Amino acid sequence: MIVIMKPTAGKAETEAVIEHIEAHGLKVHLSEGEMVTIIGVVGDKSKLDFQNLSIFEGVDRTMPVTESFKLANKKFKAEPTAIDVSGVKVGGGTFVVMAGPCAVESKKQLLDSAWAAKNSGAQMLRGGAYKPRTSPYSFQGLEEEGLQYMAEARTETGLKIVSEVTSLHAVEVAAKYVDILQIGARNMQNYELLKYCGRTKIPVLLKRGLSATVEEWLNAAEYIMSEGNENVILCERGIRTYETSTRNTLDISAIPVIKDKSHLPIIVDPSHASGVRRYVPALSLASLAAGADGLIIEVHPEPAKAVSDGPQSLNPAQFSRLMDSIRQMAPLVGKEVL
Ligand code: PEP
Ligand code: MN
Numbered sequence: 001m002i003v004i005m006k007p008t009a010g011k012a013e014t015e016a017v018i019e020h021i022e023a024h025g026l027k028v029h030l031s032e033g034e035m036v037t038i039i040g041v042v043g044d045k046s047k048l049d050f051q052n053l054s055i056f057e058g059v060d061r062t063m064p065v066t067e068s069f070k071l072a073n074k075k076f077k078a079e080p081t082a083i084d085v086s087g088v089k090v091g092g093g094t095f096v097v098m099a100g101p102c103a104v105e106s107k108k109q110l111l112d113s114a115w116a117a118k119n120s121g122a123q124m125l126r127g128g129a130y131k132p133r134t135s136p137y138s139f140q141g142l143e144e145e146g147l148q149y150m151a152e153a154r155t156e157t158g159l160k161i162v163s164e165v166t167s168l169h170a171v172e173v174a175a176k177y178v179d180i181l182q183i184g185a186r187n188m189q190n191y192e193l194l195k196y197c198g199r200t201k202i203p204v205l206l207k208r209g210l211s212a213t214v215e216e217w218l219n220a221a222e223y224i225m226s227e228g229n230e231n232v233i234l235c236e237r238g239i240r241t242y243e244t245s246t247r248n249t250l251d252i253s254a255i256p257v258i259k260d261k262s263h264l265p266i267i268v269d270p271s272h273a274s275g276v277r278r279y280v281p282a283l284s285l286a287s288l289a290a291g292a293d294g295l296i297i298e299v300h301p302e303p304a305k306a307v308s309d310g311p312q313s314l315n316p317a318q319f320s321r322l323m324d325s326i327r328q329m330a331p332l333v334g335k336e337v338l
Contacts, residue, residue, distance in 0.1 A: 001050055002075055003039040006060040013058030014039065020056070024048040029070070031077040040065070040076035042226075067261070069218040071225040072232070077263040083231045085203050086160050086179045088123050088338060090233050091265025095335040096294035097326065098124035098162055098267070099319060102309035103131050103139060104146035112301040114153035116316035120323040123338050124179070125150065125159040126296055130166040131308065132186045139307045143170075147177040154179075162205055162296070168196050180205050185237055185272070188212055188220050198227025205296070207235045207269070210248070214257050221264060234258060234266040235296060236287075238273030247275020247312070250283050255290040267294035271312045277303065280314060281322045288326060289333055297322070 003021075005014055014037055018028050021039070024047045029040035041048075050062045065075050082092030090096050099117040104110050104127040114125050129146030131139060142149070150161045162180035165171045166187060174181055180203045187193050188209035197204050204224050208217045221232045236255065238248025250273035258266045270283035284295050300306045300313040314322065330337045 001041045001045055001062060001064055003041065003050075003053055003062050004060045005037040005039065005058050007036060009037060009058030009060075013056065017053065017056050017059060020053070021048060029076055031079075033077070033079045036078060038076060038078065040070060040073075042070050067218075068215070069222040069262075071230065072218045072221040072262050072264055074261055074263050079263060080259075081230075081263045081265060083203050083233055083265060085124070088160055090203070090267070091293045093334070093336060094293065095288060095326070095330050095337045096124065096267070097122045097323065097337075098126045098294065098296040099299045100126040101128075101300045101306065102271075102298050102313065103128045103307055104142050104149055104163075105139075105307050107149045107152070109301060110146075110149045110153055111156065113299060114157045114159055116299055116301060116319060118157040118159055120316070120320040121327070121337070122319075122323070123160060124162055125153055125157070126162050126182075126298070127153075128164050128308075129174070130164055130170045132164070132166050132184050133308070144173050147174060151177045165193070165197070168193065171196050171200070175200055175202060178202065180233070183207060183220075185210050188217065191223055194220055194223035195227050198224040198229045201229055201231065203231035203233060204229065205233045205235050205267075207237050208239065208251075208254070211240050214254060214261065218258075218262055221262070232264050233293075234262070234264050235269055236266060236273070236292075237269035246273070246279065248273050250274065250286075252286055252290050255287065255292050259291055265293040267296055268292045269296045271296075271298035271309065271314075275312045277312055277314055277318070280312065281318075281325065284322055285325060285329055288329055288335065291333070295326075 026043035099122040131141035160179040164182040268287035303313040
């Protein structure tokens with residue numbers, strides 16, 4: 001249920017309503033927008049007669065929120081959320097590009113990747129230190145050593161860093177280093193991991209599960225937010241379909257659908273969506289045109305030598321050309337490239 005306040009309602013009027021709701025054992029989520037203040041109510045709705053709220057001066061109307069996700073719901077917060085990632089805003093009209101290798105392989109490989117990302121205009125460096133690989137015999141990541149290289153790359157280049165966490169232990173370690181905790185597609189419904197990340201205040205990049213519906217994905221975001229961390233960035237990375245010419249199928253519709261249902265920012269990963277390097281530019285520009293708030297792209301100094309996801313990684317020159325196209329197109333769709 002949400003309570004929409006009149007545009008003329010002041011602080012005291014809003015507080016009186018909140019007090020009344022909380023006195024009935026329900027939780028409140030306040031969204032003070034430029035135009036309208038919305039009080040979101042979470043909990044057992046039967047505890048309160050919402051009709052009676054109209055006796056409060058300042059209440060305009062109440063409305064049920066039928067969806068299972070509340071804090072992630074646009075009805076709870078009308079304005080798009082911009083998430084502050086150590087000073088870089090994700091969402092709310094900007095277009096942010098995160099780039100870097102699939103996996104951190106060595107200090108040199110990571111620093112070369114970081115400079116390639118930086119020199120072409122990316123704001124953030126990606127790089128996996130804990131790798132959830134399909135085969136247990138594939139490279140599993142450098143773990144904390146990899147995160148140390150990421151932090152060094154941040155010091156050298158100024159790029160913010162994003163890295164995947166695959167376990168509660170990995171969150172504890174990564175929390176010391178990263179600007180964004182990444183939850184991978186395979187862990188989107190790992191509820192313990194979601195809750196654990198929710199107890200940090202570190203922004204979370206939440207990838208869509210391989211076969212997850214938008215509703216399941218937004219409920220995964222809700223798990224993080226309901227623990228107190230509202231800094232969630234959604235990431236569409238392609239879903240499983242019958243099509244085999246690409247690694248996954250980029251669900252481009254997910255962008256306007258998310259914009260319709262949620263206030264959270266959404267970025268796109270065209271690398272894992274396609275699995276094919278030469279398709280990455282088209283999917284990137286399509287995502288920008290469809291309203292995405294940014295991209296996360298795999299870039300490797302020498303893709304042929306990459307230990308993972310070489311075939312979908314761009315080399316520095318290809319990434320640089322793509323960034324030129326992004327900068328040309330962004331103003332046409334009302335986005336500011338940071
Ligand atoms: C990744 O970004 O390195 C990754 C493993 O992606 P996904 O979780 O989308 O498969
Ligand atoms: Mn990868």
